[in-house]
Amino acid sequence: MARVKDKNKLHAIHEAALHLVVKTGFTSLKMAEVAREAGIATGTLYIYYPSKEDLVNMLYRNIKSEMVELFDAIVIDENNYKLTFREIWMRYFRFCMENPDKMLFVEQFHYSGIIEDEIIKSTNKAMAKIEDFLAYGQQSGWIVKGGLHLQKAFLHGAIHEWVKSFVAKRVKPGEETVENCFNMTWNGLHVAHL
Amino acid sequence: MARVKDKNKLHAIHEAALHLVVKTGFTSLKMAEVAREAGIATGTLYIYYPSKEDLVNMLYRNIKSEMVELFDAIVIDENNYKLTFREIWMRYFRFCMENPDKMLFVEQFHYSGIIEDEIIKSTNKAMAKIEDFLAYGQQSGWIVKGGLHLQKAFLHGAIHEWVKSFVAKRVKPGEETVENCFNMTWNGLHVAHL
Amino acid sequence: MARVKDKNKLHAIHEAALHLVVKTGFTSLKMAEVAREAGIATGTLYIYYPSKEDLVNMLYRNIKSEMVELFDAIVIDENNYKLTFREIWMRYFRFCMENPDKMLFVEQFHYSGIIEDEIIKSTNKAMAKIEDFLAYGQQSGWIVKGGLHLQKAFLHGAIHEWVKSFVAKRVKPGEETVENCFNMTWNGLHVAHL
Amino acid sequence: MARVKDKNKLHAIHEAALHLVVKTGFTSLKMAEVAREAGIATGTLYIYYPSKEDLVNMLYRNIKSEMVELFDAIVIDENNYKLTFREIWMRYFRFCMENPDKMLFVEQFHYSGIIEDEIIKSTNKAMAKIEDFLAYGQQSGWIVKGGLHLQKAFLHGAIHEWVKSFVAKRVKPGEETVENCFNMTWNGLHVAHL
DNA sequence: GATGAATGAGCATTCATTCAT
């Protein structure tokens, strides 16, 4: 029997590729560098991924899956909209703070034209739970009406920008700061009933 | 007297470089392609900019200047905070909608490590007017307290993400939609006094 | 006792290698592809042949042996020179028509510098029977004088070119056509006694 | 004004490429080596030919043109068929002896699948003069009937094989030997009228 | 013996930059 394909290698490749691609973009991502950082030979990299495009597509799929899993454990409590919303927001915020590279990667490649349409679509579909929750919030008067994509963009856009600024400053925001950010988002979205 | 560097050529170079770099990123930006699209020879490009990095840095500085000029005409009316804030928001929103490439360019290169620190600093400084206006808003109780950079990130992040989604969908948002977006931002930032 | 190298595998390797090398030449011959087409693993191929060069050398030797065997059954009848000559010509012509890959392979590698001198020499030696027959033909006035290698080249060159043109056109020549070709060869070589 | 594309460079590239490709085949032809032997940088080679395939195709076209030109000066004398035939044969034979690489190159690439169909067709067409001459010979009873391609293959095949054997032996054949070869060809083709 | 994962040198091609005109 020959050696068996190594799970650890796969993981090392992902780590290396993510780290490197986020630093400099797709074109400057060097397969040789990925291999070196993953501790394998260049040729070995091509056993696992037949091309640079494939590598990046797979990375995208994996990271999106991870993001989806984030919300798996959340129990939607319709009687306590804000609490559930808060839980979602916090999980995503923390995920981005702990994995800024993954956040940047998805942001960078989502509109890049490099990720295959099929992958974009299927990963979007996996986010249905969140989408449904927002739609329910609109119908039941918790959050403002309007195209759902406006709300999603608002959520994403603000969180990503905050995380980017924390990461650039190499700062870990305190609880109060995070609360502040959450409040801006919630106040922006929710409908005040006087 | 030697001929002076040609203003038209400069402009053509900027247009070409911006258009191309936003499509594919710094590394895939090809100097030969910039030259071709600008209607000049490769060698000529190097008379104007001694390197790819220089070209991109200059582009960054120019675009940031344009953004600063956006706000020059605005009269800060401290008695009507929301109106002034609205004017600022609208101008920036419209600028981004009309110049998505410039917005994307700045976003892409701001944290890229390619723009020289000095340029980043000096362009930040030029935004003092806006910064002061936000600081004043905090002090006078119009908008929430907390690090100013949180508010700036919130503003940027949301607007950019909205514009990106409109541009990706090739949609020009109607007045109502824009109003909707403005309201999310304002509600997120301002302090409600019951 | 250890298992013996498998005759079937050897045969499968030869078939695969011949087929592939003739299509694309030595350098594009891929060991992995040979292995795949032969139904074995790449590593296994190296149990049978320690290198690509060895594989090709062995192939050359085998094919030449086959060509020699072609003439084993022929009885040289000195009283009927033309008839014997015809038999030789026909056998070789038919062999080439039925095994164009083998013909092309030998042609391709004979002057390639890849086949070891020793092999070239020993396979040439095995052709002594034919060579002797031609020499006898010269001495006894059946065929034209001059360096024997001229006659051999004439024989080879014409037959190979005919076969190549038939194979390229995917045509099986009829009896009359073959007769035509034989006559050109015979008329070219034999001495007319008026 | 920039430097002007250099005719000498083109010639040097052709020489180098021809010499190298004939030695080892298309796949082992190394662009870097062609450049080195032509005395230019690798990148420069790509200014003249955008790919290895293009280089080889152009080479094929050029060499075929040269072969066609060979026969331009020949005056077809229908009253002296053999003399004209002899002239054609001699010119081609000498060309091959003086340019064995060109001969081998054309032989190697004609059926290789690398040369574009259009080139193959147009170069074939250019040989019409010779073809017509052979056809006339058949009609007027000078040479044997049968598919013209049989005669052409016979001519080519024999000449090429002779030249290959002379070149391999590094021998320049004397007049008598050449006469010998010519006679084999002529006797093979022509119809004896007793 | 048999397997196929792993290796890394090797090669076609690209592109920022230089320089002769």
Next chain:
DNA sequence: TATGAATGAATGCTCATTCAT
């Protein structure tokens, strides 16, 4: 200034060969 041919280092990917299983 302006041009575009020339340069050569850099990079994605291949494939003969090795080696752990």
